[in-house]
Amino acid sequence: MADRPVGLREPGPPPALEVEHLVKVFPGPRSAGGFLAVDDVSFCVPQGRSLAVVGESGSGKTTLARMIVGLERPSAGRIAVAGSARSWRRVSSAERKRRAREVQIVFQDPYSSLDPRQSVRRCIEEALVLHFDLDRAGRTARVEELLEQVRLDRRHADSLPKRLSGGQRQRVAIARALACAPKVVICDEAVASLDVSIQAQVLNLMSDIRNETGVSYLFISHDLAVVRQVSDDIVVMRRGRIVEAGPADRVLDAPEHPYTRRLLAAIPRPGWRPAPSQEEVGTSS
Amino acid sequence: MAGTGTPLLSAAGLLEEKRAGGGLLRDPVVLVSTGIIVLLVVIAVFAPFIATANPDSSNILAVNEAPSAAHLLGTDSLGRDLFSRLVYGARLSLLGPALIVCISSAAGTVLALAAAWFGGFFDQMVSRAADVLFAFPGIIFAIVAVSVFGRGLVAPVIALAIAATPYVLRVTRSVALRQRRLPYVAACYVEGVPAWRIGLRHLLPNVAPIILVQATLAFGYALVTLAAISYLGLGVQPPSATWGLMVATGQAAILGGHPEQSLYAGVMIVLAVVAFNLLGNRLAAHLET
Numbered sequence: 302m303a304d305r306p307v308g309l310r311e312p313g314p315p316p317a318l319e320v321e322h323l324v325k326v327f328p329g330p331r332s333a334g335g336f337l338a339v340d341d342v343s344f345c346v347p348q349g350r351s352l353a354v355v356g357e358s359g360s361g362k363t364t365l366a367r368m369i370v371g372l373e374r375p376s377a378g379r380i381a382v383a384g385s386a387r388s389w390r391r392v393s394s395a396e397r398k399r400r401a402r403e404v405q406i407v408f409q410d411p412y413s414s415l416d417p418r419q420s421v422r423r424c425i426e427e428a429l430v431l432h433f434d435l436d437r438a439g440r441t442a443r444v445e446e447l448l449e450q451v452r453l454d455r456r457h458a459d460s461l462p463k464r465l466s467g468g469q470r471q472r473v474a475i476a477r478a479l480a481c482a483p484k485v486v487i488c489d490e491a492v493a494s495l496d497v498s499i500q501a502q503v504l505n506l507m508s509d510i511r512n513e514t515g516v517s518y519l520f521i522s523h524d525l526a527v528v529r530q531v532s533d534d535i536v537v538m539r540r541g542r543i544v545e546a547g548p549a550d551r552v553l554d555a556p557e558h559p560y561t562r563r564l565l566a567a568i569p570r571p572g573w574r575p576a577p578s579q580e581e582v583g584t585s586s
Numbered sequence: 587m588a589g590t591g592t593p594l595l596s597a598a599g600l601l602e603e604k605r606a607g608g609g610l611l612r613d614p615v616v617l618v619s620t621g622i623i624v625l626l627v628v629i630a631v632f633a634p635f636i637a638t639a640n641p642d643s644s645n646i647l648a649v650n651e652a653p654s655a656a657h658l659l660g661t662d663s664l665g666r667d668l669f670s671r672l673v674y675g676a677r678l679s680l681l682g683p684a685l686i687v688c689i690s691s692a693a694g695t696v697l698a699l700a701a702a703w704f705g706g707f708f709d710q711m712v713s714r715a716a717d718v719l720f721a722f723p724g725i726i727f728a729i730v731a732v733s734v735f736g737r738g739l740v741a742p743v744i745a746l747a748i749a750a751t752p753y754v755l756r757v758t759r760s761v762a763l764r765q766r767r768l769p770y771v772a773a774c775y776v777e778g779v780p781a782w783r784i785g786l787r788h789l790l791p792n793v794a795p796i797i798l799v800q801a802t803l804a805f806g807y808a809l810v811t812l813a814a815i816s817y818l819g820l821g822v823q824p825p826s827a828t829w830g831l832m833v834a835t836g837q838a839a840i841l842g843g844h845p846e847q848s849l850y851a852g853v854m855i856v857l858a859v860v861a862f863n864l865l866g867n868r869l870a871a872h873l874e875t
Contacts, residue, residue, distance in 0.1 A: 370776045394780045401778030414769035418791045427787075428777050474773070481777060 315384030316345040317517035318369070318404070318485045323378030325364050325541075338364040340541035342378070346485065346534075351511065351518040353532035353549070355525060355564065361541035362521045366489045369519070370406045371397065383484055402432060405478035409490035411470035415462040421448075421473050422458045428480035447476040450513065452506055468499035472506070479510065487519045492527060504530050525568055529553055537561045609872055616868045622861035626854075630676035637670035642825040650844050662832075662847050663839050672850055675827040680858070682743050682821075682828075683808035687801045689747035694754025695797055699785045701755075702762035713759070716752035724749035725811055732820040739822050742815045750804055757800055761793045795873055803866035806859040813855050829854045 325339040339361040346352045354362045367373040369380055371392065380387050382403040392400070408414040415424060425444050429435060435443060445455060451472040462470055471491060478486050488507070492500040508531060511518060522528050528535060528549065535552040537545040537560065545558040556562045610616055629636055638658060645665035653660045658669040701709040724746050731745035765771065766789065774784045815821040816830025824831065829851040836847030 372772055372775065394778075397775070398778030401776060404776075406773070406776050408769040408773065410769060414773055416770045416774075416788050416792070419788070427774075427779065431778055477773065477777070 314348055317348045318346040319381040320344055321379040324376045326376045338541050342543055344536050346517045346519055348517055349515045351532045352534045353520040353522055353528040354536045354538055355528055356538035357523055360538040362538050363489055366487050366521045370404050401481050403483055404485045405481050405483040406487040407474045407478050407491040409493050411467045414474050415470055417462055420459050420461055425477055425480050428477055432481050447480055451476045467495050471503055485517045489521045613868055615864055619861040619865040626676055626858055629673055630680050633673045633677055637673045639667035639670045641670040641674040641827050659850055671827040675829045675832055678822050678828045682812040683805050685743050686747045686808040687805050690750035690754050691797055691801050694751045695758050698755045698758035698762050699789055701759050702766045703785055716755050719752045728815050737820050737823055742821055746808055754800055758793055758797055761796045762789055765789055765792050799866055799869045802862055806862035810859050
């Protein structure tokens with residue numbers, strides 16, 4: 302069901318990110334065949350659009366994100382960024398650097414995703430030095446521009462991460478990702494560990510950034526409230542497979558698949574009572 | 587967490603972090619043991635200015651003398667000034683362990699970072715090689731090295747450095763592996779940072795504190811092992827002075843009623859080893875909190 306890529310593939314610019322029949326099998330038991338984490342997943346993210354991959358923990362969505370950024374090697378399938386497909390051979394340092402300008406990632410845990418011994422400035426500069434031929438003044442200006450873009454006060458530039466709050470750290474992580482000027486930014490539960498009010502701020506920030514830079518987003522999330530706020534399209538994953546896909550409004554307001562309905566039913570709202578558990582209902586809040 | 591401490595210590599990465607708690611610099615054990623170590627190093631470096639006589643010149647007419655104004659700690663069975671020998675002895679007694687610790691820390695750290703980074707076959711190979719080395723006690727290794735390459739400072743130092751490397755490797759590898767799994771390393775990888783740079787600029791600074799603690803503890807162990815080798819007559823040869831050698835040469839005088847000749851050098855060894863071990867233990871404790 303719904304295996305078709307989300308978003309129409311119109312003639313014109315190729316999609317920012319295209320994933321076709323992606324499979325990941327982790328070696329190991331489950332009757333010796335290994336664990337099938339991602340099973341024949343296809344979707345595409347047009348340029349400047351935002352797609353959310355939704356599912357409970359263990360649905361394979363993080364593995365999917367790790368494959369797209371090159372932290373995990375797919376067992377089969379195709380990933381193409383801006384029309385050019387990637388090979389699965391061991392990548393050279395230069396190829397890794399080239400890919401860095403295509404896809405960047407923001408991780409869930411803001412406390413461990415920044416080097417504790419690196420100041421905000423040095424963290425962002427590291428990416429700039431790697432990817433752009435800027436002189437010192439140019440770099441400084443660009444760092445300030447990026448901090449401005451993530452609404453982080455300039456006085457934090459020389460702080461170490463431990464002096465920053467979770468929300469501030471996540472802004473640094475976003476600035477670091479943007480420093481590479483990628484076409485796609487993957488947010489792997491990027492706001493899940495933040496307070497709800499901070500979540501809203503960061504999500505607004507990200508949508509502003511999209512308007513300013515035209516970057517595409519791939520949101521990996523279990524939180525449907527977050528998803529509604531940030532995504533144009535939604536892909537629902539369960540046990541490594543896509544069970545439903547479509548425009549965000551349609552999927553959230555008129556879900557077709559029972560699993561999606563259960564996920565939606567699990568969102569707390571006024572008068573909400575926990576649903577009686579049948580099977581393993583989505584436990585994510 | 588206001589970290590306004592002396593910039594003096596910030597070089598040692600570890601301390602910078604712990605300063606915030608204010609623990610390390612107010613810990614009397616740390617202060618005393620650091621003081622002793624600094625004192626020993628000063629004695630070794632400025633030996634010519636501190637010693638009152640040529641440590642190697644013997645005087646048959648002034649053998650086994652009691653402490654006096656001329657010989658602060660008396661003389662040994664060859665009439666050499668014990669105080670001056672003790673002072674000059676600090677040089678080789680500390681240089682040896684320092685070399686051992688530097689070589690083994692460098693080799694162990696490089697191997698550990700590479701093992702943590704590459705994982706898989708390389709990691710397996712390095713870890714198994716370390717397991718094999720664990721099977722040989724350092725002192726046996728050193729004795730074999732001496733019997734093959736001859737007595738002196740170099741052979742035992744290299745042998746003990748090789749013997750100490752697996753210890754550095756094992757601890758550093760486990761810490762580096764933990765760091766390597768953190769998302770900041772993944773972020774660097776996705777950013778396109780070259781592997782050597784991730785290792786040097788991100789992993790190394792974050793494992794440095796544990797390496798420092800290890801090195802401090804290893805120093806005491808290396809010192810006592812080298813002293814033992816000196817004592818056995820396999821290390822530095824007379825007339826050069828080391829504390830281990832002085833314990834050995836002083837032995838003859840014990841029966842003659844002059845136990846202090848061995849005792850002075852023994853006290854120096856104990857003092858140095860205890861200072862390094864206490865400092866290492868305290869650093870480790872502060873690192874954990």
